[in-house]
Amino acid sequence: MPVVFIMIIIAIVIFILIGLVFGYWIAILYQRKRIFASQKPPQQDAVPSQGQFPPQQDVSLPQNTSYLEDKIWYEAELNFLFKFNEKLCSAFGFQDVIRCITEAAHNFLPIQRAVFLTWDKNSEKLTLACAIGWDHGRNQEPLVIGKDSISGFVIRNREPLVVSDLTKEPYLNNLKKEEYLQKAFISAPLIFKNEVLGVLHVCDKKTLKPFMQRDVSVVMNIVRMGAITLQNVLLYEETAKRAAELEKAYDELKEMQDRLIQSEKLKAIGQLASGVAHEMRNPLGIIMQGVAYLEQIIPTETKEPGETLSIIKESAQRADRIVRSLLDFSRASKLELHPENINFILENSLNLVKTELKNIEIVREIQRDLPKVLVDKNKLIQVFINLFMNAIHAMPESGKLIIRSLVKQLEETKNNIVDERLGSFFEAGERVVIIEIEDTGTGISEENLKRIFDPFFTTKGPGKGTGLGLSVSQNIIIMHKGLIEVKSQVGKGTRIIITLRIAKENGGANA
């Protein structure tokens, strides 16, 4: 009897134990199948705003059941995050990082769509930046969404939103539902140091299984890492922009300083010139009159004194040429501007140096219908003669002198460069006449090129050049609010480019 009693008790205990094990197994199975109710993840799983990391799992979200499955999943997630991180590091530029984030979410999670929107806190608008699995249409205007949308809601809450059935969420009813959102989605904001950068939406599971805690965890890891990189890129772009602005400001300042120095130099020389010219030309006049007198009274057969006289005369004339060049500075302040045809002025100037051309071939690349430009004709002739003479001197044997004229509308090509011309001189869209005088002569070394516009800088032998020609020419062009540039290659030749504004009132006047 007692044996039967004991056996019954043992059977009951075994039965209870089997029941407990079986019940637990059933409970776990049931939990696996339970659809993850649409809900915001709990507070502590929100995107960290100050660099705190939330717990990876929460009891209220569906869990993975098997240890093995968990292990496989987390290994895959770790591997994915490692690769994602690698990709982020090599991404360059804002758009590239966004593409990288969206692609990562789309590739790793079994979803149909991944959509990224950037947030502009000033306009409080979201702009579609990247979409995978959904086509907005290439030729359409950029998609811009207001803050009264589900994305706006996510940004306001600064927390991820997990929805398993959009139709069954009454608290989202009064929000605009973006067209790309599907029945189920996770929307996560990208936040870095309290600053919202954008929203990532991952929509609709392909497997039609519910979103689970591990999915949210992956999305959160993607947006966290993405936010840091995106912020870095923004900072980098901001720094680069500032650097470019600073560089531009520096270039403009330097350009202005150079021009100021040049104009001060010229002013000082101008003042000195008129004083010196007066004092120099009186004695020079006396010498030249004296030589002329002696030339007449000394018999021509007396060779020696005749030769001496001619040396004196040549020297006096040379000194007079220097005085004349100096005078150009003191006169440079006055311009007599009239609408002129640059082609005529070029031809006039060329005529004046005709006798010097000898073995030089003239090539004209002239635009016939050039608009008239407000210039001082005589001053411009002086510039062209100077340039022609320089070209001629650079081609002592033979060569080609190419004369170009054209009208052009300047285009912005680089940051601070307008059609290769400094932005501080001209603006994009401005119409200009360009005159180019090119020779196939000896060219100018890089070292000399820097000093070419300096007063008194010359490479010509003593008595052959005053070193004032280009300096005066530059001064004249600057007075016309134009630009003169020199491009040269030793042994190949030199090209002088003059750019002159077309006065607005003469913009359409054809010659």
Next chain:
Amino acid sequence: MHKRRVLIIDDEENFCKLVKKNIEQTGEFEMHIATNGQDGIRLAKEIKPDLILLDMVMPKMDGADVVSLIRDDDSIKDTPIVFLTAIAKEEESSSQASFTKGYSLLAKTVTVGELIDCIKNNIRR
């Protein structure tokens, strides 16, 4: 042949002397010299020159003053004047001070030939 009278008014006495020698060499002119404005006007009234060579920059009375005094005097007001100057360039005469407008302007370093041509042209006018 009757020699043309040319008066040179310039404070550079040596310049005047050499110009006189050079111009008189041609045998066509009779040169007179004044080394300041006042002497120049007095001499002009006295000899009634066919042409006056006038320096622009002179101490006390400069070229502009001399011109206005000459133009105010009926006996010499039509005398042709050629300006000689150390600072101006001849081709710039149009943009020079208003008192030189309409007159020939020569640099002091002009050649004798050019000077004689200019004198002849202005006397003929």
